Amino acid sequence: MPQHYTRSTVSADAWCPACQKQTQHRIDDRRIGPCMECMKQLEIRRDEYEERAGIKEFCGNMPRVQAEQEAREEVYGTVAPTSQKGLF
Numbered sequence: 182m183p184q185h186y187t188r189s190t191v192s193a194d195a196w197c198p199a200c201q202k203q204t205q206h207r208i209d210d211r212r213i214g215p216c217m218e219c220m221k222q223l224e225i226r227r228d229e230y231e232e233r234a235g236i237k238e239f240c241g242n243m244p245r246v247q248a249e250q251e252a253r254e255e256v257y258g259t260v261a262p263t264s265q266k267g268l269f
């Protein structure tokens with residue numbers, strides 16, 4: 182049975198499969214929401230991604246699209262490619 186919380190509850194301890202431990206989770210509408218530690222990590226990564234993309238665009242004199250793509254690969258790792266790249 183899913184656990185419910187009072188309306189005033191903003192966070193609660195719960196197991197996070199990504200963190201592999203008990204963490205604080207946000208409570209959305211009395212239901213357990215996303216893990217706060219994971220959200221924090223995503224925020225840090227997004228900031229880093231934005232920063233890198235900006236640096237590449239302005240200092241590397243790169244088109245925004247390319248700068249964003251390279252920054253994404255560096256920060257998030259290569260995500261499942263939609264098309265095969267060359268051998269290198």
Ligand SMILES: [Zn+2]
Binds near residue numbers: 216
């Ligand atoms: Zn987590």
